[in-house]
Amino acid sequence: MSLAPSLPELIARARADLRMGVPIVLRSATGTSVAIAAENLSNDRLISLASLGDVVLAITARRAETLKAPAYDNNIARFEVPKSATKEWIQAVASPEGDLATPMKGPFVSQRGGCAERHRAAIKLTKSARLLPAAILVDTSEALDLAAAHGLTIVPVEDASPYMALLAPLHDIIHARVPLAASEAGRVHVFRPDDGGEEHFAIEIGKPDRDAPVLARLHSACFTGDLFGSLKCDCGPQLHAALTHMGTNGSGVLLYLNQEGRGIGHANKMRAYALQDQGYDTVEANHRLGFEDDERDFRIGAAILKEMGFHSVNLMTNNPAKIARMQEQGIVVVHRVPLEVGKNSHNSAYLATKAKKSGHLL
């Protein structure tokens, strides 16, 4: 029935529900669960969930590692939530904010065996909602009735999983001339994904030849560096140096990708910064939050380049992973153009960590 939401639309709806703190229902071959994000859990909803059955907290293995708790489900762990647990207990397990003040949060009872697919799907959804990667779930045979009674979104896990891994098609919705300080021949394109996800931008300078390598930069959004001149990173100077270089060159394309905080979102990036103030480096901070070093999906950048008709690039980057991801996606990287600007006393440790742990060429 064409009026019914498609699987990608159901996933987008579930993501929005989790962001608001609304429960969703996850249905798989082995059962049904009601799930809610740990980050915005309310006491009322916790009490309602607990009345349905045993509450389980699903977190990533990265976060479990910080908590020194075993993770028996590869990249995730499932903890039994004690009957006496409050939402504060759950959120303290999910979030590292209070780790220094209260390092001993356990003992944790990790679940082993059984099906963890609904838990895994819930974590994927919280990540794509740019929340802390943690969800609470209650398995109950009443879940579908509850969904019908309360209008909850039902996600069929096995059918939806391939779409969670798939890149949604992106479309050039509109483009218009925008004269820039770096070049009066600027044009801004807005790319919108089909899945209700964030829009990305392409800044085209001049009229780059589609049959020759284009001077290109894939810039991941950094609201602190790009907008406010934060000295904690080198993003702002890199953004402006790249545009200036394209202006001097007469042509180029800068993709401004909405992948804030290496894909973990604004709030989580600020959580990572708070951890860095406690002495953790940029990679350790991501891990303590439950994320991998880099959660960005560079297929987006490659897809936009292809959509614009580009097949080969002279890529302005210091990040070898970006080059590798482009090549994997069929974009030929003819040359790497180094972009070494914006070093200062506040970001020297950050840049050194990127060189040491992420292989950045500095």
Ligand SMILES: Nc1nc2c(ncn2[C@@H]2O[C@H](COP(=O)(O)OP(=O)(O)OP(=O)(O)O)[C@@H](O)[C@H]2O)c(=O)[nH]1
């Ligand atoms: N999670 C996290 N993200 C950060 C931190 N500092 C900066 N970022 C984000 O990192 C991203 C920087 O991306 P890019 O400018 O593409 O940098 P890069 O991957 O080092 O590659 P090149 O600049 O091309 O060499 C932006 O999304 C920033 O918001 C941090 O400490 N933690």
Ligand SMILES: [Zn+2]
């Ligand atoms: Zn930055």
